Amino acid sequence: MQTLTVDLGDRSYPIHIGAGLLNQAELILPHLAQKRVMIVTNTTVAPLYLARLTATLEAGGVAATQVILPDGEAYKNWETLNLIFDALLTQRAERKTTLIALGGGVIGDMAGFAAASYQRGVPFIQIPTTLLSQVDSSVGGKTGINHPLGKNMIGAFYQPKVVLADTDTLKTLPARELSAGLAEVIKYGLIWDVEFLSWLEANMDKLRALDPVAITHAIHRSCEIKAQVVGQDEREGGIRAILNLGHTFGHAIETGMGYGNWLHGEAVAAGMVMAAETSRRLGWLSDADVARTRALIRAAGLPDVAPDLGVDTWLEYMGHDKKVEGGKMRFVLLKKLGVAVITGDVPADVLTGVLTAPH
Amino acid sequence: MQTLTVDLGDRSYPIHIGAGLLNQAELILPHLAQKRVMIVTNTTVAPLYLARLTATLEAGGVAATQVILPDGEAYKNWETLNLIFDALLTQRAERKTTLIALGGGVIGDMAGFAAASYQRGVPFIQIPTTLLSQVDSSVGGKTGINHPLGKNMIGAFYQPKVVLADTDTLKTLPARELSAGLAEVIKYGLIWDVEFLSWLEANMDKLRALDPVAITHAIHRSCEIKAQVVGQDEREGGIRAILNLGHTFGHAIETGMGYGNWLHGEAVAAGMVMAAETSRRLGWLSDADVARTRALIRAAGLPDVAPDLGVDTWLEYMGHDKKVEGGKMRFVLLKKLGVAVITGDVPADVLTGVLTAPH
Structure with a gap:
């Protein structure tokens, strides 16, 4: 224990x-x-x-x-x-x-x-x-x-x-739900700890097989990272929002597809790829970084492509997200792998590009 | 102001x-x-x-x-x-x-x-x-x-x-609702400040006529007393419960008569008389203290006699009150006018006496 x-x-x-x-x-x-x-x-x-x-x-x-x-x-x-x-x-x-x-x-x-x-x-x-x-x-x-x-x-x-x-x-736990949980585990690596991300790449098979040492470590490290973030910002005024990587997109997927048809973790997984893709278009991530993100998500048994909701539907469902402030949409993106950033400055054409037929 | x-x-x-x-x-x-x-x-x-x-x-x-x-x-x-x-x-x-x-x-x-x-x-x-x-x-x-x-x-x-x-x-505000508010004002005197109680006796007519100086003082002093009590016990673990003087009985009246038929303040007023009566039977208040309490409540245009719910109904409705702890009923009573006390030690015969055909 x-x-x-x-x-x-x-x-x-x-x-x-x-x-x-x-x-x-x-x-x-x-x-x-x-x-x-x-x-x-x-x-x-x-x-x-x-x-x-x-x-x-x-x-x-x-x-x-x-x-x-x-x-x-x-x-x-x-x-x-x-x-x-x-x-x-x-x-x-x-x-x-x-x-x-x-x-x-x-x-x-x-x-x-x-x-x-x-x-x-x-x-x-x-x-x-x-x-x-x-x-x-x-x-x-x-x-x-x-x-x-x-x-x-x-x-x-x-x-x-x-x-x-x-x-x-x-x-x-059904395999699909195990994978959905792994989406959040991957998230902690992406936003906070690139070494943990590497560890996940090396141990994904063990995790999916519920190797006791690997799974205990993954849960412990995930809770540790979340506790560090939450400890700095209990009521979600600032940095805590980085825990929502992929969630603005993910919530829209869940709403658009009807609650429960996509598992939360699946929607977050596809949403994290969209966040990575947005970060790439802003010049922060390389093609290789995005490919690495996609590969890890696929290795976890998760979808790396969001459904095509249509740009208007995306924007409508994203607007109800709690990260809206002063009428302006804020995004959690990646400055690099292991470093998240919160920004309200995503040019409309970049966003539209990501939302148009996600792939 | x-x-x-x-x-x-x-x-x-x-x-x-x-x-x-x-x-x-x-x-x-x-x-x-x-x-x-x-x-x-x-x-x-x-x-x-x-x-x-x-x-x-x-x-x-x-x-x-x-x-x-x-x-x-x-x-x-x-x-x-x-x-x-x-x-x-x-x-x-x-x-x-x-x-x-x-x-x-x-x-x-x-x-x-x-x-x-x-x-x-x-x-x-x-x-x-x-x-x-x-x-x-x-x-x-x-x-x-x-x-x-x-x-x-x-x-x-x-x-x-x-x-x-x-x-x-x-x-x-309808006169009946003004009186209901005065029930809580009287409560602050009963539980905390016998001088304020005397002031209320001397100024009840002015208060019912909404004399601006008198009503502002009554509100200010009431909030001040409540703030003192709450400041010591924000989440209601201890002393704050004295603010519930009359409320265990009062909640039972409201439930028994159907929400809204007795105003909250009216039920609390009759409940405070029952609490005073219980305190008298325990030897803490004199006949004169109870008479004084009743007189002030009547002067405020409030009922000093509860409806006769029957002992079983009283006990049933009182049991759902939030002041129940470990299955035991706790009461807010008066050690003397201006001094409240919380006790779980009300002998059954005393309680039954108060609940039998309240008068």
Whole structure:
């Protein structure tokens, strides 16, 4: 097991990464304000891990109830969130009752927002069971739901008490979702650490085969980079935006194709190629840099070409992104591999060039 | 104009109290991150004050849009909250767009929760137009909505950038709502300041006649007391609970009689008498203290007798109150007039005595 501390003053918390963590009550018990929890999970994860987590907690003397939500981004909405509130209120959960998110990013986002909002805030623990959520949702405190007019438009910044990233849970993850998680891992290399990028190029096969040493290192390094960035900018006023590399394009892909048809990581992967391509057209990346980015993304089993939405649709869906400021669109691009930059200065013809029949 | 600063470190903010504040753009402009706001108000307040506020803002160069909600506690729910999100998204409001709440407590609670949640937090300004919201919602950062199973069960702690309590707006307030606001004013005397309680006894007629000096003093002193309490306990772990004097009983009255049939302040008034009565039965208050409490509440035009819900119904509705901890009911009572105490030790027979046919 490796442990990383996310340093946020009095809201600091540990992330434990390793195999078999679901069996270790001692990682959870010190963080409970009351020996009472409600586990939020979904219909896919519940049959796999709910009994094990419940048994671990009950062996530790904790009363654990549960709410099982339908699975998928399409359910990341108010109606599903309200199922959590209904369960909390029906069970008369109190201010010290801890919510535990057991599942992927959608479960973490919804359980986290429910924890932030129920009685204006109850304690929250995250047990991410997908690679994407282990390397993304574990750090940063972003929670929320979608609105018909935009993704993640309603939510809160809310930090967990502890995160358990049990790498055993990745064994049941579909290959496509493993790849989607690798998109975010690649992102950390692209924006922050070209050595990590090289390491990923050398170890991609091991990662896709879930080699325990490789996957633990990849998760640890990813969380470490994200924690460094978030530690400098908890509420996303500045540098934190570099974590959105590929996301402005990616959100447009997700919206344009309908939530859930492209996985978030797949959309981000194709979006990162578009960001790299934009950076190349601005003279910052070489042809070889873009080719290297594409090759790594393909090696991870990810798409490197976005769907052709048409320029107007691209612009419309990109305009709703949270990185719009003063009516001007801002982009996360690459000054070079391993160095991200935030800029509002992308000439219209460069942008149009990238958006016209992406390839 | 009087000004009070609520001291919360980097989230400190001023409360301005006085006549004609709606005309003073200079009180708002310094607090805007962007010259763009959305005003949240309701169908009752909009015809009275929306044009004036909009004109003031526009004269200051601020682009002001609006969303007008139906009026009443019955609409303090997700569906109405979502009208705010719909408006924000349709207008493409950004992270620096400020939400301004123009109205009473319900508008403040919903606009505040919308501000806390839209894009995980945008700036928020409060312009409370009822006495209750001027002395209660101005301080403390509580925002939220009701759930069918409980009042204020979903929300956030979220602080405004500035509060304007324009006493002119009280001129259009129905007498019944003015009285409801006075219930909270009386509460501050009961829990914290017996001299203020005496001042209220001497000035109740002036307050009900909206004497400008008297009403400004009452609002200022109420906010000052609340700020002192909240400043010690921003997120309601301890002493802040004394602000809930009368509220455990009061919430049960509101729930039992259906939201909106008893005004919040009316329910709190009758609830404070029940708290005083409980305190008397515990030997802390004298018969004269309880009589004095009742007399002041009646002088404010408020009910001093709760409806007879039946003991079982009382207990059921009181159990959902947020002051429940570890399954045990906690009460805010009075050690003497001007001194509140929080206790979990109310013998069942004392409680049952108070709940049996309240009188």
